[in-house]
Amino acid sequence: MSNQFRLPLAATPTYAREDFAVSPGNSDAVARLDAWPDWSEGRLALVGPAGSGKTHLARAWAARADAVIIDATGPAAAAPDLPALRGKAILVDDADRRGEGQALSDEALFHILNMAGVDGGTVLLTGRVAPLAWETSVADLRSRLNALSVAAIEEPDDVVLEAVLRRAFAQRLLKPDPDLYPYLVSRLPRSAAEAIAAADLLDEEAAERRRELNKALARDVLGDFEGEEEL
The missing domain is CATH 1.10.8 (Helicase, Ruva Protein; domain 3)
Known part of the structure; x- marks a missing residue:
């Protein structure tokens, strides 16, 4: 008997907050995100190693905040309309890897961070390491990144x-x-x-x-x- 193709029965991935497993390694980060919108200057960086649950937790927050999601590693065609973002909640995913794509320049990220706290605007950025280690040649962006509050997730327990x-x-x-x-x-x-x-x-x-x-x-x-x- 010949082999049969298997039907693609897998369900659509979910980022529902109730499906996120809270443990000692991520409970502080969960509490920091749950404290929104009371973030310092309306900004927060969520960092942790690959596979630690950053995307799940960040997307759950984005759904709650009705945030605009920016993939920092995307193509130039995905570059954000900066004036349209004023006063909105914004999630910048993989902000530390923006050099791998063309969607988000250092200058654009600088302007997005400046929007936080203005007219109710909020910004959440995700990355693998703390913003202090993110590369940038823009001095003003460097100062903004260094000042960011950070919520860290450890490797899964x-x-x-x-x-x-x-x-x-x-x-x-x-x-x-x-x-x-x-x-x-x-x-x-x-x-x-x-x-x-x-x-x-x-x-x-x-x-x-x-x-x-x-x-x-x-x-x-x-x-x-x-x-x-x-x-």
Whole structure:
């Protein structure tokens, strides 16, 4: 029998605030975002390593604040209309990586930060590291970045990693055996991105091998992960 194409049944990713797993590693950042609109000068930077949940938390805030979302790594065609942003809530995603695209120049970011606190305007920026380490040759922007209040998210702990796995499997409409979660959490790197990649791989392998999505399959597929031990 020939192989059949698998239908794209995965659900649309959600950034709902209630789906964000709060833990000691991110609770301070959550509290800082929840304090909006009472941010110092209407500005806040949300920073943390890749896969730590920045996008989820920032997009949940954007939905609450009805914010305009700017992808700092986007093409020139996505450059913001600065006059139209006055008085609005603004989310600048991946602000530290703006050099990888053409959507947001240093000058434009400087003007956006100046809009914060004016006519009710608010700005949230996300990045992997603190704004002190962001590159810029514009002196005025450098001073604005250095003065930003920062909310930091740490690498995912067990609580967050399990929540990421559960959400990843649910988005693929999968129901693994319950004992798969502690097995994966004890072995995966502390990264939401790695957890999602593991969910993708296990989904593919379960379908290819026509096996149940359980600990035995994970042991076969991910047996070379650091921390693996015989059970």
